[in-house]
Each structure stands twice: as C-alpha cells, then as structure tokens.
Amino acid sequence: xxxxVGVGEFDLIRRHLQRVGAARADVVLGVGxxxxxxxxxxxxxxxxxxxxxxxxxxxxxxxxxxxxxHKALAVNLSDLAAMGAEPAWATLALTLPDADEVxxxxxxxxxxxLAGSVxxxxxxxxxxxxxxxxxxxxxxxxxxxQALRRRGAQPGDRVVVSGxxxxxxxxxxxxxxxxxxxxxxxxxxxxxxxxxNRLHRxxxxxxLGEALRGVAxxxxxxxxxLLGDLGHLLTESELGASIELSWLPLSAQAxxxxxxxxxxxxxxxxxxxxxxxFTISEACTMKLTTLSARCGVALTVIGRIESEGGLSLRDADxxxxxxxxxxxxxxxx
Amino acid sequence: xxxxVGVGEFDLIRRHLQRVGAARADVVLGVGxxxxxxxxxxxxxxxxxxxxxxxxxxxxxxxxxxxxxHKALAVNLSDLAAMGAEPAWATLALTLPDADEVxxxxxxxxxxxLAGSVxxxxxxxxxxxxxxxxxxxxxxxxxxxQALRRRGAQPGDRVVVSGxxxxxxxxxxxxxxxxxxxxxxxxxxxxxxxxxNRLHRxxxxxxLGEALRGVAxxxxxxxxxLLGDLGHLLTESELGASIELSWLPLSAQAxxxxxxxxxxxxxxxxxxxxxxxFTISEACTMKLTTLSARCGVALTVIGRIESEGGLSLRDADxxxxxxxxxxxxxxxx
Numbered sequence: 001x002x003x004x005v006g007v008g009e010f011d012l013i014r015r016h017l018q019r020v021g022a023a024r025a026d027v028v029l030g031v032g033x034x035x036x037x038x039x040x041x042x043x044x045x046x047x048x049x050x051x052x053x054x055x056x057x058x059x060x061x062x063x064x065x066x067x068x069x070h071k072a073l074a075v076n077l078s079d080l081a082a083m084g085a086e087p088a089w090a091t092l093a094l095t096l097p098d099a100d101e102v103x104x105x106x107x108x109x110x111x112x113x114l115a116g117s118v119x120x121x122x123x124x125x126x127x128x129x130x131x132x133x134x135x136x137x138x139x140x141x142x143x144x145x146q147a148l149r150r151r152g153a154q155p156g157d158r159v160v161v162s163g164x165x166x167x168x169x170x171x172x173x174x175x176x177x178x179x180x181x182x183x184x185x186x187x188x189x190x191x192x193x194x195x196x197n198r199l200h201r202x203x204x205x206x207x208l209g210e211a212l213r214g215v216a217x218x219x220x221x222x223x224x225x226l227l228g229d230l231g232h233l234l235t236e237s238e239l240g241a242s243i244e245l246s247w248l249p250l251s252a253q254a255x256x257x258x259x260x261x262x263x264x265x266x267x268x269x270x271x272x273x274x275x276x277x278f279t280i281s282e283a284c285t286m287k288l289t290t291l292s293a294r295c296g297v298a299l300t301v302i303g304r305i306e307s308e309g310g311l312s313l314r315d316a317d318x319x320x321x322x323x324x325x326x327x328x329x330x331x332x333x
Numbered sequence: 334x335x336x337x338v339g340v341g342e343f344d345l346i347r348r349h350l351q352r353v354g355a356a357r358a359d360v361v362l363g364v365g366x367x368x369x370x371x372x373x374x375x376x377x378x379x380x381x382x383x384x385x386x387x388x389x390x391x392x393x394x395x396x397x398x399x400x401x402x403h404k405a406l407a408v409n410l411s412d413l414a415a416m417g418a419e420p421a422w423a424t425l426a427l428t429l430p431d432a433d434e435v436x437x438x439x440x441x442x443x444x445x446x447l448a449g450s451v452x453x454x455x456x457x458x459x460x461x462x463x464x465x466x467x468x469x470x471x472x473x474x475x476x477x478x479q480a481l482r483r484r485g486a487q488p489g490d491r492v493v494v495s496g497x498x499x500x501x502x503x504x505x506x507x508x509x510x511x512x513x514x515x516x517x518x519x520x521x522x523x524x525x526x527x528x529x530n531r532l533h534r535x536x537x538x539x540x541l542g543e544a545l546r547g548v549a550x551x552x553x554x555x556x557x558x559l560l561g562d563l564g565h566l567l568t569e570s571e572l573g574a575s576i577e578l579s580w581l582p583l584s585a586q587a588x589x590x591x592x593x594x595x596x597x598x599x600x601x602x603x604x605x606x607x608x609x610x611f612t613i614s615e616a617c618t619m620k621l622t623t624l625s626a627r628c629g630v631a632l633t634v635i636g637r638i639e640s641e642g643g644l645s646l647r648d649a650d651x652x653x654x655x656x657x658x659x660x661x662x663x664x665x666x
Contacts, residue, residue: 034415035382049368054463082367130387131464
C-alpha cells in the first residue's frame with residue numbers, strides 16, 4: 001500500500017474535471033468538496049445507475065481518450081434512456097496507470113462534449129492509480145411513477161428496437177485486430193469508419209426514452225446483445241416472445257463489411273449496441289412513425305410478446321432457429 | 334476485448350448484491366433493472382460522492398473481503414458525514430479478477446452490515462472482470478442550505494478533530510509487513526489488533542456530522558492525513574490556522590506500539606483516519622462536551638483559525654515546526 005506525497009492528484013482533478021458538462025442551476029456545490037450538493041426537482045424520482053469500463057475487457061489499450069470519455073458516459077446514459085429518465089448529474093471514478101495530463105484532458109473533453117449536449121453536469125470525481133478503468137455513475141430524473149421498466153410487457157405487445165443492431169460487434173470483429181489496431185480497408189473504408197464510430201461513440205437514445213413514457217409497456221437497453229437483454233425483459237415480465245430474425249435492422253455498413261450472415265449474428269448477440277428494445281401495445285404501433293421522426297432514430301418491429309415463456313426465433317422461411325449465443329458475459333462459466 | 338457467453342455475471346450480482354443494506358420505503362426499484370428508482374424527500378439537497386479502492390494502492394491483496402466491503406462503504410460515508418448528510422442510497426462498481434462467489438458473499442456481508450446499521454440501501458451494482466477494485470457511490474440527504482462545507486471557517490474559530498489520529502497509518506507501518514501480513518506481536522497484541530481494526534473497519538462519524546449542522550462553520554473528513562485535509566479546508570476558506578501538535582489526539586494503542594514520535598507524525602500526515610476536522614466559533618466550544626457525549630466520539634481542539642494564510646505548527650515547547658509530509662497522494666510528482 002503506497003504512501004506518496006505531492007499535490008498531483010488534487011491538481012489533476014481540479015484542472016480537468018472541474019467544469020465538465022452542462023452548467024445546471026440545481027448544482028448547489030460541484031466538484032471540490034467532500035461531496036457535491038444538488039437539488040432534485042419536486043415530484044421526480046431519481047434513476048441511479050453505474051457502469052464500469054475496464055481496459056482489456058471493455059476497451060482496447062489504444063482507444064482514444066476522448067472516445068473513452070464519450071463512451072463511459074454514453075453507456076450510462078443509455079441506461080437512463082431505458083428508464084425514460086432525463087440526465088442530471090454524474091460522478092466519475094477514474095483509475096489510471098499514471099498521471100498523464102494530456103490523456104485526462106482529452107478524456108474530459110470527450111466526456112464533457114456529450115454531457116453538455118444532454119444537459120448533464122459532472123459533480124464529483126475521484127482519480128486514483130491502478131489498471132486503467134472508468135466507472136461512471138449517473139443520476140437522472142423522471143416524473144414519479146412514469147419510469148419505464150423491464151417488467152410490464154403484455155401478451156400481444158410488439159417488440160421494437162431502435163437504430164440498427166450489431167454494428168459495434170462487427171466493428172470489433174471485422175475492422176480491428178485483437179490488439180485494437182485498424183485492419184486494412186479497401187473500398188469499404190467509409191463503412192468501416194462508420195462502424196468504428198458506432199463502437200466508440202454510441203448515441204444514447206435519451207429523446208426516445210423520454211418519448212416512450214406512457215407509451216412503452218417495458219423497456220431495456222441493449223448493451224450485452226439483443227437476445228440476452230430481451231431475455232431479461234421477458235424474465236422480468238414473466239412472458240415469452242417470438243422474434244423474426246429477418247426483421248432485425250441491419251446497417252448497410254455492417255452488411256457491406258461483414259456480409260449478411262455475420263451481420264445478423266452480430267445483431268442477435270453482439271454487445272455494445274446501446275439501442276433500446278421496448279414493447280408497445282398493438283394499438284400503439286401506429287405511433288412508431290411519429291416517434292421515429294421526432295426522436296431521429298429508426299424504430300423496427302421485430303416480433304411480439306407471447307404468453308408462453310421462452311424466446312422463439314424464426315428465420316426468413318419461418319423455420320425455428322436456436323441461437324448459439326445469447327449475450328456478452330464478463331464471467332463465463 | 335473479450336466476448337464471452339454465460340449467465341455468470343447476472344447470477345453473481347443477483348444473488349449477492351440484491352438485498353444489501355437497509356430496506357427503505359423510498360426505494361421504488363432496487364437492483365435488477367437498467368437503473369434504480371428512488372424518491373428524495375422534499376426540501377432536501379442530495380450529497381453525492383464516489384470513492385474507489387484499488388488493490389495494491391488502497392488495500393493489500395490479502396485483505397479480508399468483509400473488511401473491504403465495510404471499508405469501501407465507510408470511506409464514502411465519511412464524506413457524507415463531513416457534509417452533515419444522512420446516508421440514503423449507494424451504487425457499487427466491483428471489478429474482480431474472477432467470479433469468486435465466496436469472496437463476493439463475504440464482501441457483500443461486510444458492506445451490508447455497515448449499510449444496514451446506517452439505514453443505507455444498495456440500489457445498483459455493476460460487476461466486471463479486471464484488477465480488483467471497488468468503487469462506491471453514495472447519495473445522502475441534507476436539509477436545503479444546511480450542508481457543511483470546507484468553506485466557511487472564520488478567524489478565531491477553533492479547529493477540532495474527532496477521535497484519535499494516525500491509528501491506521503501506525504497499523505500499516507508497525508503491524509503489517511509490506512505484503513500486508515501481520516508482524517509478530519508481543520504483549521501489545523491487543524493494541525495491534527485495535528489499530529488494525531482502525532485501518533480495516535473505520536467508523537464514519539455520521540452522527541457527529543449531522544449534529545454539526547448549524548454548529549460547525551466548516552468541515553472536512555480526514556482521509557489523506559490531517560495537515561493535507563486541513564490545508565484544503567483553509568484553501569477553501571481562504572484563511573490560515575495555527576495548530577498545536579502536542580494537542581493532537583493520539584490513541585494509547587498507537588503510543589504503545591509506535592512510540593510518541595512516530596504516533597505524532599502519523600497523526601499529522603498518515604492517511605485513512607476517516608475522522609472529521611471542523612471549525613467552530615469560540616462561543617460554540619462549550620457545546621463540544623455535549624456533542625462528544627451525544628455522538629460517542631472524542632472531540633479535541635487542536636488549534637485556531639488565523640486571518641493570515643498558511644498552516645503554522647507548534648510543538649509542545651511553542652517552537653514552530655515544518656512538516657515533512659502533508660498528505661497521501663496517489664500521483665506523486
């Protein structure tokens with residue numbers, strides 16, 4: 001257990017993590033005291049969550065600091081989106097192998113750009129030495145009783161996903177080598193760059209999440225692969241679902257770079273999508289077009305909720321398919 | 334970047350981190366959805382903070398899991414105590430080299446016992462693989478405008494500390510070898526055990542923090558050594574202080590194991606005390622006896638706030654002393 005003396009840590013935190021994200025009137029006291037002080041709005045519930053990204057597990061050692069700053073926040077915002085909550089405040093625990101100020105400045109810039117764009121303030125930070133890892137905790141606000149949950153789907157509801165699925169997994173498997181270096185590109189360079197952007201700079205579907213309050217019957221964010229995460233929603237709702245694999249939304253870029261078979265497999269079980277998977281009554285499906293236009297993201301019906309448990313998958317010919325993999329797991333057994 | 338498949342992670346989290354700490358009526362939704370939902374009390378500000386403990390930096394590899402569970406929460410509760418806030422909810426990011434369920438169960442038990450005793454609920458958790466580290470985020474509540482801050486000390490105020498200082502640092506330097514194994518004890522075995530308990534099981538001064546609302550003019554928790562942390566309070570208050578080193582409260586155990594010189598040095602600059610350092614007007618010093626009795630912790634005046642900046646230290650003979658070290662730093666420069 002090291003005991004070292006200096007002024008480095010405090011300076012590092014102060015300089016780069018002090019004014020990150022939006023300036024909010026409800027932040028009474030930000031970074032720099034024993035704790036931050038914030039004032040929640042009346043009539044709101046708080047949505048609280050935490051997600052950690054560890055070097056070598058969730059990101060390659062060479063990833064750009066600004067990308068990591070964006071992503072560490074984005075994965076948490078995706079959880080808030082899945083609850084229908086509006087982002088408010090975040091704290092950050094940053095573990096670094098050394099006090100590399102350029103790295104911290106770039107990390108903070110990536111984090112701050114996303115935070116500012118969604119109105120979130122960073123109110124607390126802790127920096128310490130160790131294997132590189134980023135843990136972000138966010139607090140969002142949602143009117144009492146209106147949060148979206150995994151539980152609540154009804155038989156007959158349609159299963160809907162936002163955006164396209166599998167892009168990040170294809171970027172990992174087709175655009176980067178195991179060390180995270182870019183593989184040589186041909187005519188598909190633009191498609192590869194787009195896929196890498198999907199991996200490194202996910203867009204949390206916050207506007208969609210808020211718009212789904214009172215509309216979706218259940219919701220989850222897809223971080224560990226569609227089938228695994230949909231499985232959680234079904235478990236919590238105590239229902240099953242039939243999914244049409246041929247309906248899964250694939251990007252033109254994933255199809256161009258990886259081909260249909262790999263793209264579809266990635267859409268089923270690849271991680272890092274950060275899209276929303278939600279259920280909606282049949283009557284509400286007519287709202288999807290408007291919702292999609294309003295929130296600026298594609299919405300695709302991929303199946304329906306069944307009263308019988310389990311996940312039933314069908315291919316384009318109507319044959320039942322058994323998935324090989326159902327999600328990303330850090331602890332395989 | 335690993336892609337593994339299984340059900341381990343979710344099971345691990347569910348089984349051991351699901352009902353940790355107090356059952357609170359204001360927890361609408363706990364562990365197990367994309368985010369937890371909680372309802373803050375009206376008229377309260379939230380105090381938010383995060384602290385990370387990294388193996389090899391903040392704790393020895395061999396530390397008992399239950400002790401680590403206690404301490405990871407305690408260091409955060411100490412921050413809430415320093416704000417005068419009442420603990421409410423926590424989230425936990427646990428990074429582990431492997432899915433050792435016995436370890437997780439013991440960790441959870443240590444965390445839960447402390448959380449339960451202070452009325453805090455664990456509402457969210459994230460478990461992932463990597464070098465062992467624990468990041469805990471806590472949210473506390475404090476009536477609007479009543480939080481204690483580092484800023485606010487006035488010239489002439491007395492500087493007060495709770496408990497005894499330097500015990501954890503003496504435990505590290507005198508009771509454990511560099512690998513964290515216990516050094517052989519003689520007649521002082523009980524004293525050594527008491528010091529190790531101070532290192533591994535700090536008692537956050539929550540009752541004191543709450544009792545200091547409206548009484549203390551400024552407050553900070555001592556986690557990185559008295560002189561360093563008092564320095565932060567002085568910087569924020571834009572004032573100085575004169576401290577009588579001979580007044581620092583030393584435990585009989587630290588004196589017995591390490592001798593007066595080492596014990597006093599540890600009280601000045603050793604880390605991991607988790608006591609409070611606060612300032613109080615001269616008129617309020619008469620309240621200290623009652624406060625001490627009510628909160629069950631010794632309170633010792635160690636000096637006074639001066640209008641001139643800087644920290645002036647005096648030994649028992651009234652001579653000015655220059656400290657060699659002023660605090661614990663993870664990034665020395």
